[in-house]
Amino acid sequence: MIKLRVGLLLPCLILGACGGNLTLPPLGDSRSGQTSSSAEKNRQTQASAPNKRKQSGSDRAPFGSSYEAPPSLPTLISNVNVLTGTGEQLQGVSVLLQSGKIVSIDDAELPEGGVIVEGNGRWLTPGIIDVHSHLGVYPEPAIPSHNDGNEIVSPNTAKVWAEHSVWPQDPAFEKALAGGVTTLQILPGSANLFGGRGVTLKNVSSITMQGMKFPNAPHSLKMACGENPKRVYGDKGGPATRMGNMAGYREAWIAASAYRDKWAAYKKKGKSADAPDRDLMLETLAGVLDGEIKVHNHCYRADEMVNMIDLAREFNYKVTAFHHAVEAYKVAPILAENDVCAVVWADWWGFKQEAADMIRENAALVHAVGGCAIIHSDDGIQTQRLLQEVAKVMQAAQVMGYKIRGADAIKWVTSNAAKSLGLENEVGSIEAGKNADVVLWSGNPFSVYTRADMVWIDGVLQYDKQQPGLRATADFNLGILKPAEDRP
Amino acid sequence: MRLLTIIGCAALGLTVGAVQAAQPVLIEGVKLVSASYRTDPAVDVLLRDGRIAAIGPQLSLPIGARAIDGSGRVLAPGFFNSETHMGLTEVNSVPGTRDEQSENDRVSAALRVSDAINPHSTLIPHNRMLGLTHALVQPESKTNLFAGTAAVIQMADQDTVINSAAGVVVTLGAQGSKLAGGSRAVSMALLRAAVEDARDYAANRAAVNAGRRRDYSLSRQDLAALAPVIRGDIPLIAHASRAHDIEQIVRFAGRNKLKLIVSGAQEAWRVADLLAERRVPVIIDPIQNLPTAYEAIGTRLDNAALLHSAGVTLLFTGMGWQNTHNAFLVRQSAGNSVANGLPYMAAINAISRNPARVFGVAGYGELKVGSAASVVLWSGDPLEMSSSVEAVFIKGEPYALQSRATRLRDRYWARYGTSN
Numbered sequence: 001m002i003k004l005r006v007g008l009l010l011p012c013l014i015l016g017a018c019g020g021n022l023t024l025p026p027l028g029d030s031r032s033g034q035t036s037s038s039a040e041k042n043r044q045t046q047a048s049a050p051n052k053r054k055q056s057g058s059d060r061a062p063f064g065s066s067y068e069a070p071p072s073l074p075t076l077i078s079n080v081n082v083l084t085g086t087g088e089q090l091q092g093v094s095v096l097l098q099s100g101k102i103v104s105i106d107d108a109e110l111p112e113g114g115v116i117v118e119g120n121g122r123w124l125t126p127g128i129i130d131v132h133s134h135l136g137v138y139p140e141p142a143i144p145s146h147n148d149g150n151e152i153v154s155p156n157t158a159k160v161w162a163e164h165s166v167w168p169q170d171p172a173f174e175k176a177l178a179g180g181v182t183t184l185q186i187l188p189g190s191a192n193l194f195g196g197r198g199v200t201l202k203n204v205s206s207i208t209m210q211g212m213k214f215p216n217a218p219h220s221l222k223m224a225c226g227e228n229p230k231r232v233y234g235d236k237g238g239p240a241t242r243m244g245n246m247a248g249y250r251e252a253w254i255a256a257s258a259y260r261d262k263w264a265a266y267k268k269k270g271k272s273a274d275a276p277d278r279d280l281m282l283e284t285l286a287g288v289l290d291g292e293i294k295v296h297n298h299c300y301r302a303d304e305m306v307n308m309i310d311l312a313r314e315f316n317y318k319v320t321a322f323h324h325a326v327e328a329y330k331v332a333p334i335l336a337e338n339d340v341c342a343v344v345w346a347d348w349w350g351f352k353q354e355a356a357d358m359i360r361e362n363a364a365l366v367h368a369v370g371g372c373a374i375i376h377s378d379d380g381i382q383t384q385r386l387l388q389e390v391a392k393v394m395q396a397a398q399v400m401g402y403k404i405r406g407a408d409a410i411k412w413v414t415s416n417a418a419k420s421l422g423l424e425n426e427v428g429s430i431e432a433g434k435n436a437d438v439v440l441w442s443g444n445p446f447s448v449y450t451r452a453d454m455v456w457i458d459g460v461l462q463y464d465k466q467q468p469g470l471r472a473t474a475d476f477n478l479g480i481l482k483p484a485e486d487r488p
Numbered sequence: 489m490r491l492l493t494i495i496g497c498a499a500l501g502l503t504v505g506a507v508q509a510a511q512p513v514l515i516e517g518v519k520l521v522s523a524s525y526r527t528d529p530a531v532d533v534l535l536r537d538g539r540i541a542a543i544g545p546q547l548s549l550p551i552g553a554r555a556i557d558g559s560g561r562v563l564a565p566g567f568f569n570s571e572t573h574m575g576l577t578e579v580n581s582v583p584g585t586r587d588e589q590s591e592n593d594r595v596s597a598a599l600r601v602s603d604a605i606n607p608h609s610t611l612i613p614h615n616r617m618l619g620l621t622h623a624l625v626q627p628e629s630k631t632n633l634f635a636g637t638a639a640v641i642q643m644a645d646q647d648t649v650i651n652s653a654a655g656v657v658v659t660l661g662a663q664g665s666k667l668a669g670g671s672r673a674v675s676m677a678l679l680r681a682a683v684e685d686a687r688d689y690a691a692n693r694a695a696v697n698a699g700r701r702r703d704y705s706l707s708r709q710d711l712a713a714l715a716p717v718i719r720g721d722i723p724l725i726a727h728a729s730r731a732h733d734i735e736q737i738v739r740f741a742g743r744n745k746l747k748l749i750v751s752g753a754q755e756a757w758r759v760a761d762l763l764a765e766r767r768v769p770v771i772i773d774p775i776q777n778l779p780t781a782y783e784a785i786g787t788r789l790d791n792a793a794l795l796h797s798a799g800v801t802l803l804f805t806g807m808g809w810q811n812t813h814n815a816f817l818v819r820q821s822a823g824n825s826v827a828n829g830l831p832y833m834a835a836i837n838a839i840s841r842n843p844a845r846v847f848g849v850a851g852y853g854e855l856k857v858g859s860a861a862s863v864v865l866w867s868g869d870p871l872e873m874s875s876s877v878e879a880v881f882i883k884g885e886p887y888a889l890q891s892r893a894t895r896l897r898d899r900y901w902a903r904y905g906t907s908n
Contacts, residue, residue, distance in 0.1 A: 142780045172778055227581070329900050349893075350611070350813035352581035359897040369904055380778050381808045388820065391873040399876050400901055448823030448872055480785055488777060488789035488828055 063163060065213035067202060069458035074098040074114030077440060080124040085414035085429035089407040095124060097436035100458040104432055117454065123445045125410060126430050127182025127437030127457065129417035130383045131296070131343055132323050132376035136186055136201070136209075137162050139170030140380065140476075150189025151196060155233050155248050158221065159280035160196035162188045166209040171474040172380040177203050177463050178488070179384030180439040180452040183214065183418075183427055187222045187323075190298040191232045193239070193248045195222035197284055198296060200421050202457055205472050218422040220320070221288050223249070225299035225308060226354045246307060253315040256285030294320040294422055296343075300354035302330035309338050321420045323376065326355050329365035336371035341420045343374040345382075346389040363412055364397035364404060374420060375412045386413045391446035406446055510884040512536040514549050518558025520855045521870060523832045525562055533563060535861040538883035543857055561878060562866045565840035565853050566621020566643075569815040570771045571751060571805035574612065574623045574641060575605035575648070577812060589630035597717075598709035599636030601625045602652035607645070611813055614891040616643040618816035619870065619877045621862045624771075624803075624847060626725065626751075629659035633667050633678055634706070637713055638725060640847045642862065644882045654847045655723040655749060656714060661733050661783050676736060681705040683744055686714035723747040723846075725771070730783040731758035738766055749803070749846065754784035757791045760798035769801035769846050774825035775808065792838070793829030802830075802838040803846060823871035835871065 060066055075097040082090040082105065096108035110116055137149035148165035151157040166186060176184065182203050188195040198220035201212040225245065234240035239248050259282035266273050287293035295312070299305050299322040312319045321341035322328060326349065328335060328342035335342055342363070349358030359365075363373040375390055377383035390409050397404050418428025427435050436459035443450040455463035464470050473481055481487055513535040519525040520533075520543070532547035533540060549555055578585035587604035590596060605625055615623075621643050627636030635658065640651035659667060660675050668674040685704040689711040695701045696708065704711060716722045726737045729752045738759070741748035750756060751771040756763060763770060774792040779785040788794075792802055805811045806821025822835040830838075837853075844853030851860040861884040868875040880887045 140779045141782055141785070143782075175777060329897075332900075332904070347814055347817070348810055350577075350579055353579050356579060357896055359893045359900075361897050361901070365897075365900060365904065379808065381775055384777075385775075385824070388824075388873050392820075395874050395876055400897060402901075446874060448820060449827045451827055476779075480779075 060210070063161070063213075064210065065215040066208065066210040067204070067206070067213060067215055069100045070460050072097070072100065072459040072461075074103075074111045075117060075436075075456070075459065075461075076108060076110040076114060077117045077124060077438070078119050080119035080122055080440065082430055083123065083125045083407050083410045083445065084431065085126040085410060086431060087408055087411065089405070092121070094119075095430060095438065097438070097456060097459040100436055100460075102430055102432055102434050102436050102438070105430065117440070119440065122453065123441045123443070124430065125180070125387075125439050125441065125445055126414040126428055126434075127439055127455065128180040128386050128413050129183040129185075129421070129428060130176070130181050130377050130386060130413070131185045131321070131374055131417045131420055132378045133176075133184040133186055133383060134189070134378070135172045135176060135184060135380060135383070136166035136168065136170045137188065139167045140172050150191050152189075152191040152232060155192050155229055155239060156194045156252055156281060157188075157192050157196050158194035158252070158282075158284040160188060161199065161219075162186050162196060162222075163199035163209050163213065166199070166201070166212070168206050168209055168212055169474045169476050171476045172383075173203055174205075174471060174473060175380065176383045177455055177471065178452060178465075179386070180441070180455055181383055181386070182437040182439070182455065182457050182462075183421070183423070184383075185220060185296070185421055187220070187296060190222070190224035190228045193224060193229050193245060194252060194281075194285070195224060195298075197293065198222050200423065204457055204462060214423065214426075218292060218294055219284075219287065220294045220296045220421070221284060223295060223297040223299075223308075225297065225304040226301060227352055228298070242304065246311065249308075249311055250314070252281075252285060253289075253311070253317075256282050256289060257315065259283075260286040260289050288317050289315065291318070294318075294420070296321050296323055296420070298323045300324055300326045302327035305331055305340075306334060309334070309340065321372075321374065324355075324378070326358050326362065328371075328373075329359055329362045330357075332366045332369045332371050335366065336369050339372070341372035341374050341416060342366045343376045343420070345378070346375060346392040360392065360396035361400050361402075363393045364400070364402055367404065367408070367412075368402060372416050372419065373412050374416045387445050387450075388448055389413075391448075394446070410445070509537055510535075510881075510886065512541070512550055512553035513556060513881070513884070513886070514547060514553050515556045515558040515563060515865060515879075516547075518561050518563045518865065521562050521564035521836055521866075530559065533558070533855075533863075535863070535881055535884050538885075539851070539861050540855065540857055540859045540863070543855070556865070556879060558865065560867075562868060562870060562875075563855060564619075564836065564864055564866060564870045565844075565855060565859075566862045566864050566880065566882065567619050567816065567819055567839045567870075568622040568624075568843040568849075568853070569620060569805050569811060569818040569839070570624045570803040570843050571626055571773075571811055572623045572815045573628070573812045574615070574625050574643075574815060575607065575609050576601060576625060576627075578606070578609060578611070588626070588628045588635075590627070590632065590636060591630050593631050594707045594709075595636075596632035596634035596706065596710050597636060597656050597713035598707065599627050600639070600652060600713070601627050601636060602639040602649045605639065605641060605649055607648035610892045611815075612643050612648075613887075614893055615814070615816045616880055616882075616887055617877060617889040617891055617894070619819060619864045619866070619880070620816040621864065621880065621882050622843070622849065622852065623815055624654060624843065626657050629657070629663065629667055629727075631667070633660075633664055633675055634658050634682070634710065634714075640849060642852075642882055644885065650849060651847060653716060653722055655725040656717050657725045657727070657751075660726055660728040660737060661730060661752070662781060663727070672733060672736075676740065678705065679740065682711075682714060683718055683746075686711045686718045690715050690718065717746060718744070720745055720747050723749045725749045725751055727751045729754045729781065729787075731755040731786065733783065735759050735762060738762055738768055741768070742766060752784075754787035754791065756800070757788065757794040758786060760795050760800055763795070764799035767801070769803055769842065770795060771803045771805055773806040773808065773811065773821050774804060774828070774830070775806060775821045789824070789828040790830075792825040792835075796830055796834045801842050801846065802834065803843050804835075804838040819871055820873060823873070826871060832871075 200217035807817035
C-alpha cells in the first residue's frame with residue numbers, strides 16, 4: 001500500500017493513513033481557570049436546556065435526534081439582496097424569520113417584540129450545506145486518537161454509523177459556522193466498498209451527537225469505487241481490482257435482497273413466526289433497497305460511475321450522488337438522465353491516478369446539461385469558504401464561454417445539496433415555510449474579501465462577527481483561547 | 489478572445505523561444521496592481537527584450553510590436569508560491585513520479601531538487617496559465633532532519649531552474665522530533681552537531697580526505713551542501729509550527745550567524761517581534777486556522793496580519809494541501825489574508841516581490857522599468873476568484889493559456905455543443 005504524503009490531507013483520500021507517533025502534552029490545567037463571558041453563558045443555557053429535557057425523555061428513538069431549536073425572537077432582516085437558492089436574485093427585500101421558519105420575503109413587517117437586523121444592502125443566502133464532511137469523525141487535532149472516520153477492517157462495513165464516531169467538541173465545527181455552513185453530512189471514509197452510514201448534522205453547539213442530529217433526516221450509505229478499496233484490501237484477501245470491487249458490491253446486494261425478503265415475509269406472517277436474526281450490515285443495505293437510505297458513492301472515474309448506475313439498476317436501488325466525481329463532466333448527460341448528483345471539488349487533482357483528469361469547469365458542464373451539481377469540501381479548511389469554490393467554477397466556465405449566474409450557481413451548495421440529503425423541503429433555499437437557516441454576508445458572497453457577518457439556524461442567531469463567544473467555543477479550546485477571544 | 493488567439497498562435501509557433509527574442513508587446517491602457525489601482529490612471533506598458541522597457545501614458549507602438557488592449561484589466565507580477573514540490577511530482581500516489589524525499593540516510597542536505605525537477609511536468613502549464621510564474625521547490629524530510637536543497641524555478645519552457653541552491657530545508661517540531669529520535673531537544677542536538685561538523689569539514693577538507701579527521705554526523709556531501717548555509721550565503725529553511733520551536737531556531741541561527749527562513753510557522757504571531765527584530769522571513773499559508781496538531785494549536789486566520797504589523801517579511805504558500813498541483817491558488821490564500829486584515833499590497837508582495845528579494849530572483853516581482861517582463865494580465869483584481877488570466881509572459885515570452893485540463897475541457901464541451 002502506498003502511503004501518500006500530502007500534508008494535512010484528507011482522511012477520505014488517504015484512508016486515515018496519517019497517524020504518526022505524536023506524544024501529547026498533558027492537558028493538565030487547560031480546563032481550569034477560565035470564566036465564560038456572559039454571552040457564552042447565555043448561549044450555553046439556551047442550547048443545553050432543551051437537550052437535557054429531550055434526552056431524559058423516553059420518547060426518543062435510540063440514536064435519534066434530541067435537537068430542538070431554542071426559542072428565538074421574530075427577526076426581520078431588512079434591505080437585503082437575496083440569492084434564494086431557487087435561481088432567483090431579489091434586490092432590497094426584507095426577510096422575516098419567526099418560530100424557526102422563514103415566514104415571508106419582501107412584504108414582511110416586524111411583529112411586536114421582534115428584532116430588526118439592518119441589512120443595509122448586504123447579501124443574504126441560504127445556509128451553506130456541505131454534503132461531504134468529516135468534521136467530528138476526524139476531529140482536530142488530527143492525532144491517531146481522533147482517527148474515527150474509516151473502519152479499515154473489511155471491504156464491507158455497512159454496519160457502522162458515522163454518528164457513533166462524531167465528537168461534538170471538534171473545534172472545526174465553529175470554524176465552519178463562521179464560514180456560513182449550517183448543515184453538514186458527516187460521512188465515513190472511503191477505504192471500503194461499503195463504508196457505513198453517514199449522518200446529517202446541524203452545525204450547532206451540543207455536548208452530544210444527538211443534539212446536533214438533523215431531525216428526521218435520512219441516513220446515507222457511503223460507498224467507494226476505484227483505487228481506495230483495491231489498494232487497501234489488495235493484499236488482504238481482496239478486492240484487488242476494479243472488477244473485484246464490482247463483484248464485492250454485487251455479492252453484498254444479493255445477500256441484502258435475501259435479507260430484505262426474509263424480513264418482509266416475517267412481517268407478513270405477523271407475530272406468530274420467529275423473527276429473523278438482525279444483521280447490522282444487511283440492515284443498512286436493505287434500507288437502501290427500501291429507499292430509506294440514500295447512496296452517496298465516492299467515485300472518481302466516469303466509466304466506473306456508469307458501472308455503478310448499472311449496478312443500481314441490477315438491484316433496483318438508486319444512486320443519489322457520486323462524490324469526488326472528478327470525471328463527472330465526461331458522463332454529465334448520463335448523470336442528468338439518471339437524476340444522480342455530481343458532488344465535486346472546484347479544482348483538486350493529482351493526488352492519485354483517478355484524480356488526474358480534473359477540469360476546473362466540471363460542475364459547470366454538469367450544470368450545463370441540466371444535471372445536479374454540488375460543490376463539497378471533504379476538508380475542514382475548504383468548508384469554511386465554499387462560495388469561493390463556487391466562484392472559481394463560475395470564473396472557469398465564463399472563460400470557456402459559458403456564463404452562469406450567481407443565483408443559479410449558489411444552488412451547488414444550497415438547494416442541490418439539500419436535495420441530495422433528502423432535505424429539500426426543510427433547507428437549502430430562502431422561501432416561506434423553509435427552516436430559517438440563513439447567512440448575512442459582509443459583501444458579494446462570491447468575493448474572496450467577504451466573510452459571514454451573521455448566521456442563523458432555525459431562526460436562532462448562532463454566529464455574529466460582532467459578538468465573539470455568542471456560540472460557546474469547543475471545550476477543547478478552553479485554556480487555549482481566552483474567554484470570548486475572537487481568534488479567527 | 490482575440491487576445492487568447494494571438495497569444496495561442498505566438499506560443500504554439502515553432503520559432504518562439506531561445507532562437508529569437510520575443511516580439512515586443514505594448515499593453516495599452518492597463519492598471520498596475522496596487523492598493524489604489526481602481527483609482528490610479530491607466531498606463532501603457534512596453535515589454536521588450538524580456539524586460540519592462542517602458543511604463544507611461546500614451547506610449548507609441550514600436551515597429552514590429554504587438555498591441556494588447558489592457559483597458560479594464562490589471563497587470564501584476566506573475567505570482568510566486570514559496571512552498572511547492574513543482575516538478576517533483578506528477579501523481580502523488582505514483583511513486584515513480586515523485587522525487588521530493590531522500591530515503592537514503594547518506595543523502596540529506598545534498599539532495600538537490602534541481603537534479604530532479606521535470607520541466608515538462610503537466611503541472612507547469614496548468615499553474616502558469618492560471619497566473620503562477622515562479623515557485624520555490626522544496627524537498628521534504630523522510631529519514632533525516634535535513635530534507636535537501638531547495639530551488640527556485642520559473643514556469644518557463646526553458647531555463648526552468650533559476651536558482652539551484654536557494655536554501656537548505658530542515659524539519660523541526662513534532663516531525664523533526666520523530667526523525668531525530670524522540671524529542672525536539674534531540675533535533676536541536678543534531679542540528680548543533682551538523683553545523684559544527686560542516687564548519688570543521690569546510691576548514692579541514694584536505695585532512696578529511698587524508699583520513700586524519702574524526703567521524704562526522706553527516707556524509708561529506710551533506711556537509712558540503714551545508715557549507716553555503718554556515719557561511720550565511722543561503723538560508724536555512726526551517727519547518728516549525730510551535731512558537732517555542734520557532735524561537736529556539738531563531739536564537740540558534742542568531743548564535744551561529746545563519747540566514748534563516750521559518751516555514752509553516754502557524755504560531756509565528758506569538759513571536760512576531762523576535763522574527764521582525766532578527767529579520768527572519770516566514771513562509772505561511774495564511775488560511776490555516778485549524779489546530780491540526782498540538783504544535784499548531786495557536787493557529788489563526790490573522791497570523792499574516794499580525795506578523796506584517798510587527799514588521800515580519802511574509803512569503804506565502806497555499807492553498808491548503810493543494811500547494812503543488814494547484815500552486816496558483818496561493819492567490820486565494822493571499823486574498824483571504826486580506827479579508828483577515830492584511831493590507832492589500834502586503835498580500836501581493838508576499839506572492840511576488842518578497843520571495844523575489846529573499847531568494848535573489850533579480851528584477852522579478854515588481855512592475856518597474858527594467859524589471860523582468862514576467863507578468864500576468866488579469867481581467868480584474870488578481871486576488872479575486874472571479875478574475876481571469878488573459879495573458880502570461882515570462883521574461884517577455886508569451887505563453888498559451890492551455891493545459892492538459894483545458895484540452896480535456898474543450899473535447900467534452902464541444903460534445904455538449906452548447907448554445908451559450
